[in-house]
Amino acid sequence: TNGSAPAVPSDQYDSLYLSPVTVGSSTLHLDFDTGSSDLWVFSSLQAQSSLVGHDYYMVDPAKEKQGYTWKISYGDGSGASGKVYADKVVVGGVTATAQAVEAATAVSAQFTQDVDTDGLLGLAMSTLNTVKPQQQKTFFDTVLKQLAQPLFAVDLKYHAAGSYDFGFIDKSKYTGAINYVNADTSKGWWGVSATAYSIGNASTSATVSGILDTGTTLLYVDTPIVKAYYAKVKGSKMDNTQGGYVFPCSATLPDFSLTIGGVKQIVPGKHINYSPTSAGNCFGGIQTNDGIGFSILGDIFLKSKYVIHEMGSTPRIGFAQQ
Numbered sequence: 039t040n041g042s043a044p045a046v047p048s049d050q051y052d053s054l055y056l057s058p059v060t061v062g063s064s065t066l067h068l069d070f071d072t073g074s075s076d077l078w079v080f081s082s083l084q085a086q087s088s089l090v091g092h093d094y095y096m097v098d099p100a101k102e103k104q105g106y107t108w109k110i111s112y113g114d115g116s117g118a119s120g121k122v123y124a125d126k127v128v129v130g131g132v133t134a135t136a137q138a139v140e141a142a143t144a145v146s147a148q149f150t151q152d153v154d155t156d157g158l159l160g161l162a163m164s165t166l167n168t169v170k171p172q173q174q175k176t177f178f179d180t181v182l183k184q185l186a187q188p189l190f191a192v193d194l195k196y197h198a199a200g201s202y203d204f205g206f207i208d209k210s211k212y213t214g215a216i217n218y219v220n221a222d223t224s225k226g227w228w229g230v231s232a233t234a235y236s237i238g239n240a241s242t243s244a245t246v247s248g249i250l251d252t253g254t255t256l257l258y259v260d261t262p263i264v265k266a267y268y269a270k271v272k273g274s275k276m277d278n279t280q281g282g283y284v285f286p287c288s289a290t291l292p293d294f295s296l297t298i299g300g301v302k303q304i305v306p307g308k309h310i311n312y313s314p315t316s317a318g319n320c321f322g323g324i325q326t327n328d329g330i331g332f333s334i335l336g337d338i339f340l341k342s343k344y345v346i347h348e349m350g351s352t353p354r355i356g357f358a359q360q
């Protein structure tokens with residue numbers, strides 16, 4: 039069975055995208071995350087005070103995987119932990135009858151205060167799953183064999199609802215050709231590399247290795263590239279108080295692209311104005327990766343494309359223009 043679920047921006051800036059998922063008998067709104075591999079949910083195991091505003095999973099003790107625990111921390115310092123249940127999970131009509139559902143007992147403040155997010159659904163490789171004593175499969179891995187094709191496609195949109203397709207490629211969601219490259223899954227993520235970047239009409243040869251990450255809001259690249267980009271934005275500056283590069287909201291932002299598989303994957307300048315700040319300027323959608331040595335191609339990069347994640351004998355990633 040194939041299926042499709044909507045991906046709805048949680049706020050006016052596209053901070054994250056939420057998709058409805060039936061977990062047991064509840065419908066929760068989860069952040070599908072190609073940068074991690076745990077399916078975890080707010081749950082009845084938590085203190086009531088932590089559940090205010092959230093939908094949550096009502097655990098059934100009969101479904102507990104006794105002795106199993108999980109604990110995850112994300113690149114932005116947020117995290118959660120808890121116990122594990124085996125229950126029915128349905129995404130856009132695709133059913134996993136005994137999916138490992140990671141029920142939270144504790145969740146960091148970033149998640150508790152975001153009342154729209156009821157948990158995450160990881161779509162990276164199952165080798166990154168944090169469940170002990172036995173690592174569990176992602177939803178995608180659990181349903182893989184029932185899909186017509188071993189793939190999911192990501193269609194995030196700028197300030198609009200997009201979708202996640204499972205098992206099929208929707209020709210109505212893109213134009214032109216799909217450009218495929220092999221994925222580097224050796225670190226558990228959907229890894230790609232670029233041979234050049236461009237700012238406006240100027241192209242520079244460079245090796246830019248990165249991971250596709252729907253769970254990260256912005257586009258994080260090496261510091262020299264970030265500096266070169268904002269050098270083209272009048273009035274921009276690095277503002278440590280705001281935590282990154284900011285600029286006058288009236289600024290014209292150049293397009294940015296990464297050349298992947300010989301094809302320029304363009305991020306429109308408009309998408310790089312992420313949000314206004316409390317200080318009266320605007321916060322950039324391109325920021326530094328703080329020298330971690332690779333880039334994080336988050337939502338700012340993804341929201342102009344239809345991106346196919348194919349787990350064939352050789353994992354591949356396909357890029358097409360929305």
Ligand SMILES: O=C(NNC1=NCCC1)c1ccc(Br)cc1
Nearest residue numbers: 071073074112113114251253254
């Ligand atoms: O945690 C990561 N992605 N997902 C999410 N972020 C925040 C909530 C979910 C992440 C993954 C790899 C690298 Br490198 C940096 C960050």
